[in-house]
Amino acid sequence: MTIRPILTEPNKLLRQVSKPVDGVGVEEQTLMNDMLETMYAAPGIGLAAIQIGVPKRIIVMDISADKTKKEPRYFVNPVIKNKNIIKAKYEEGCLSVPNQFAEIERPNSCEVEYLDYDGKKQLLKADGLLATCIQHEMDHLEGILFIDYLSKLKKSMILKKLSKSNSTRIIV
Numbered sequence: 001m002t003i004r005p006i007l008t009e010p011n012k013l014l015r016q017v018s019k020p021v022d023g024v025g026v027e028e029q030t031l032m033n034d035m036l037e038t039m040y041a042a043p044g045i046g047l048a049a050i051q052i053g054v055p056k057r058i059i060v061m062d063i064s065a066d067k068t069k070k071e072p073r074y075f076v077n078p079v080i081k082n083k084n085i086i087k088a089k090y091e092e093g094c095l096s097v098p099n100q101f102a103e104i105e106r107p108n109s110c111e112v113e114y115l116d117y118d119g120k121k122q123l124l125k126a127d128g129l130l131a132t133c134i135q136h137e138m139d140h141l142e143g144i145l146f147i148d149y150l151s152k153l154k155k156s157m158i159l160k161k162l163s164k165s166n167s168t169r170i171i172v
């Protein structure tokens with residue numbers, strides 16, 4: 001397994017719409033292994049392939065609080081089948097928007113159809129953090145970041161902070 005660099009905003013690739021894969025083969029499984037290792041190392045609770053520069057509709061996730069018991073989840077070609085009309089607010093962050101957080105409102109539960117690590121079709125009913133995370137990751141597949149839901153002012157403040165910390169990183 002290999003840890004790969006995570007792309008951060010602003011980066012055009014993060015705005016690309018990812019393409020469905022033909023199925024789950026060794027190539028996709030290797031990518032998922034690398035994505036999971038990259039996510040754990042970050043650390044994060046989810047990662048979309050585009051965040052490491054691969055425009056494929058593949059997501060990995062682990063929302064388990066106890067990091068000694070890993071509960072990896074793999075979603076290939078995920079499709080949201082149902083969204084609750086009831087919404088919930090969560091404080092979201094993103095590895096591609098480092099150290100920035102904001103409350104985002106999304107449907108509080110959803111159903112998602114996808115292929116798992118073995119290419120088997122699955123249907124999952126998600127709520128709470130899992131539902132939030134799935135929707136956050138599915139947005140990445142469409143080139144959407146959580147900051148896109150904020151007011152112009154809040155979004156520009158975050159982008160300004162990011163560009164400042166980016167230039168600091170280069171100096172140090």
Ligand code: GNR
Nearest residue numbers: 044045046047092093094095136
């Ligand atoms: O690590 C992450 N935490 C998180 C917290 C609240 C809502 C969504 C997330 S996903 C994020 C990792 C990430 O950027 N995935 O794309």
Ligand code: NI
Nearest residue numbers: 093094095096
């Ligand atoms: Ni993200």
